[in-house]
Amino acid sequence: MSNIVLETKKLTKYFNDPLRMQVLKEIDLQVDHGEFVSIVGKSGCGKSTLLYLLSTMDTDYEGQIYLDEELITGKTDKELAQMRNESIGFVFQFHYLLNEFNVLRNVMLPGLKLGKLSEEEIEQNAIEHLRTLDMHEHALKMPNQLSGGQKQRVAIARALINKPLIIMGDEPTGNLDKKNSDIVFDIFNQLTKEHNQTLLIVTHDPDFANRTHRIITMEDGKILS
Amino acid sequence: MNFKLVFSIAVHLMRSRLKQTVIAGVGVTFGIAMFITLVSFMYGMNDLLDGLIINRTPHVRLYNEIKPSENQPVNLAEKHKHDVNFIHSIKPKDRGKSIYNAKSIIQSLKQDQRVFDVAPKITTPVFFNSGTIEISGVANGIDVLIEEKLFSLNDYMVEGKIEDLRQNNSIVIGKGLSDKMLLKTGDIIKITTPRGNLASMKIVGIIQIGIADIDDITSYTSLTMAQKLLGAPKNYITDIQVKIHDIDLAPALAKEYKNKYNVDTIDFQTTNSQFETGTTIRSIISYAVGIVLLIVAGFGIYNILNMMIFEKMDSIAILKATGFSGNDVKWIFMILSMVIGICGGVLGLVFGFIFSNIIDVIPFNTAALPTVKTFPVNYNPLFYIIGITFALITTFIAGLFPALKASKVDPVEIIRGK
Numbered sequence: 185m186s187n188i189v190l191e192t193k194k195l196t197k198y199f200n201d202p203l204r205m206q207v208l209k210e211i212d213l214q215v216d217h218g219e220f221v222s223i224v225g226k227s228g229c230g231k232s233t234l235l236y237l238l239s240t241m242d243t244d245y246e247g248q249i250y251l252d253e254e255l256i257t258g259k260t261d262k263e264l265a266q267m268r269n270e271s272i273g274f275v276f277q278f279h280y281l282l283n284e285f286n287v288l289r290n291v292m293l294p295g296l297k298l299g300k301l302s303e304e305e306i307e308q309n310a311i312e313h314l315r316t317l318d319m320h321e322h323a324l325k326m327p328n329q330l331s332g333g334q335k336q337r338v339a340i341a342r343a344l345i346n347k348p349l350i351i352m353g354d355e356p357t358g359n360l361d362k363k364n365s366d367i368v369f370d371i372f373n374q375l376t377k378e379h380n381q382t383l384l385i386v387t388h389d390p391d392f393a394n395r396t397h398r399i400i401t402m403e404d405g406k407i408l409s
Numbered sequence: 410m411n412f413k414l415v416f417s418i419a420v421h422l423m424r425s426r427l428k429q430t431v432i433a434g435v436g437v438t439f440g441i442a443m444f445i446t447l448v449s450f451m452y453g454m455n456d457l458l459d460g461l462i463i464n465r466t467p468h469v470r471l472y473n474e475i476k477p478s479e480n481q482p483v484n485l486a487e488k489h490k491h492d493v494n495f496i497h498s499i500k501p502k503d504r505g506k507s508i509y510n511a512k513s514i515i516q517s518l519k520q521d522q523r524v525f526d527v528a529p530k531i532t533t534p535v536f537f538n539s540g541t542i543e544i545s546g547v548a549n550g551i552d553v554l555i556e557e558k559l560f561s562l563n564d565y566m567v568e569g570k571i572e573d574l575r576q577n578n579s580i581v582i583g584k585g586l587s588d589k590m591l592l593k594t595g596d597i598i599k600i601t602t603p604r605g606n607l608a609s610m611k612i613v614g615i616i617q618i619g620i621a622d623i624d625d626i627t628s629y630t631s632l633t634m635a636q637k638l639l640g641a642p643k644n645y646i647t648d649i650q651v652k653i654h655d656i657d658l659a660p661a662l663a664k665e666y667k668n669k670y671n672v673d674t675i676d677f678q679t680t681n682s683q684f685e686t687g688t689t690i691r692s693i694i695s696y697a698v699g700i701v702l703l704i705v706a707g708f709g710i711y712n713i714l715n716m717m718i719f720e721k722m723d724s725i726a727i728l729k730a731t732g733f734s735g736n737d738v739k740w741i742f743m744i745l746s747m748v749i750g751i752c753g754g755v756l757g758l759v760f761g762f763i764f765s766n767i768i769d770v771i772p773f774n775t776a777a778l779p780t781v782k783t784f785p786v787n788y789n790p791l792f793y794i795i796g797i798t799f800a801l802i803t804t805f806i807a808g809l810f811p812a813l814k815a816s817k818v819d820p821v822e823i824i825r826g827k
């Protein structure tokens with residue numbers, strides 16, 4: 185068995201509105217198991233677009249994407265949802281939590297959706313994750329009672345709940361101050377070190393990028409290095 | 410699909426917009442409650458008016474009409490059989506009003522599967538004497554038990570019971586008659602027949618059909634008393650009243666019996682052509698109003714769900730990003746809508762029942778129906794079944810479109826939009 189978690193072949197994306205424009209140009213990319221990879225590049229070069237394709241949320245592209253050596257291009261909405269649920273953890277720049285649910289429930293939801301464990305086990309795991317992120321004291325708070333950094337930690341706990349193959353982040357520290365950015369980086373770093381977690385993080389922050397295993401630089405829809 | 414999870418998400422979404430949810434539910438409740446109340450009341454009214462007419466009228470009546478013989482002797486004579494004969498001044502032949510062979514006709518009718526029951530009757534004009542005044546009227550000789558079974562006469566008895574007629578020499582008279590002649594239950598009334606027979610009878614009850622023309626002249630006695638009064642034999646019967654299971658068959662049966670038994674017949678539809686229209690129109694109006702109310706409630710749900718989906722775009726995007734499929738999202742909003750529909754609908758049924766009960770105790774006095782003291786209400790469970798079914802269908806449809814819209818929300822667009 186090879187070690188490649190995520191692979192793209194000639195990944196190409198166009199936007200048609202307002203003008204036909206090629207955003208991604210035949211991108212070939214590989215991420216190995218246990219790697220902590222960051223993507224950097226100027227604003228507007230297509231980093232987010234790439235990440236949305238990789239996360240299977242956007243299916244309008246040319247080329248192929250393989251997740252764990254399985255071709256995911258052309259799968260149905262239902263199958264893709266299943267893959268997102270099981271194999272991909274996503275952390276956004278803005279701390280997207282469900283305001284209707286408390287912190288614990290937010291973390292548990294993808295686990296409940298997956299349905300592989302009992303509710304008690306999922307709750308146990310969720311509390312465990314919150315504890316490693318030092319958020320367990322806030323488990324019963326509502327999201328609007330948390331600070332930005334705290335919300336981002338909850339989002340990371342949520343991304344972890346199904347033990348995903350890979351965690352993707354679109355500028356997860358972009359909206360945080362230095363101190364909170366460091367906390368988030370440390371969490372990611374600890375995940376790769378201790379749990380061999382694969383991470384693919386888009387970032388603006390050179391400090392952040394320099395501390396990762398590998399940096400992918402993008403320009404005008406192409407990968408430079 | 411994990412129903413429990415989807416349901417719990419729907420409930421949480423609802424709780425965060427409790428006020429709108431309640432308003433949407435109240436719309437359904439109001440619609441269903443009004444529908445139930447209206448239909449129950451209208452059908453109660455229909456039953457009452459049906460009772461006024463259907464209950465008192467036989468579906469098919471067999472009798473002998475006074476008319477000339479169809480075959481005049483001259484046509485029977487061998488010599489003139491093939492000529493064209495003009496006969497002037499034909500008089501009706503008195504064949505008597507008695508139906509020939511009535512007993513065997515009744516037997517035969519009772520065998521008929523389509524027939525509910527058959528009641529023999531004697532109708533004769535009489536004079537009621539009280540002191541020096543003489544009032545002309547009608548005496549009906551009836552088979553008390555069958556007549557009560559077919560026409561619920563007890564519902565119209567103001568005093569006494571129709572069963573009391575089984576006593577010898579007893580009579581029930583119309584309210585108008587009793588008022589005019591100042592007679593009450595227990596009094597003796599003298600009766601003269603057209604042939605001059607005289608009888609004294611004891612009044613055991615007073616009946617009020619609700620139509621003054623009838624109440625002023627009518628009286629009831631037993632079949633045997635009527636025969637005795639007329640000095641007629643035991644097989645003397647002037648009318649055979651038939652009630653059938655399916656009233657729509659009445660015209661056809663009337664024709665059939667006319668040929669089969671060689672008597673005159675008349676069916677319910679011919680005697681009461683105007684009546685059915687009213688019933689139909691009342692039902693249509695109540696259903697139409699009920700459905701309109703529900704459609705309005707449906708639009709309320711549609712609007713509120715649309716608004717909710719607009720507000721919850723972020724939540725939908727997160728759900729999709731974390732692995733909920735379009736189908737799951739659709740069901741979240743369908744369930745939301747159905748919960749509103751079921752809760753609103755069930756409450757609507759309860760309120761509908763309460764409103765019906767309130768109408769049921771509002772006093773309603775009418776001379777037409779002495780036994781009716783309050784507004785009539787029909788508590789047919791079918792209305793409740795129709796009501797809740799409509800509620801579910803409306804909310805299902807009202808929820809379907811917003812839910813489909815939600816299922817198609819593109820999470821990338823929302824996430825990028827921030």
Ligand SMILES: Nc1ncnc2c1ncn2[C@@H]1O[C@H](COP(=O)(O)OP(=O)(O)O)[C@@H](O)[C@H]1O
Pocket residue numbers: 199200201202207225226227228229230231232233234825
């Ligand atoms: N929905 C869209 N329609 C048209 N053009 C878009 C759309 N989304 C992004 N773009 C364009 O695609 C390019 C890449 O965007 P994006 O991937 O968000 O860049 P980055 O995340 O690297 O800053 C930008 O020039 C942006 O204007």
Ligand SMILES: [Mg+2]
Pocket residue numbers: 231232233
């Ligand atoms: Mg971006």
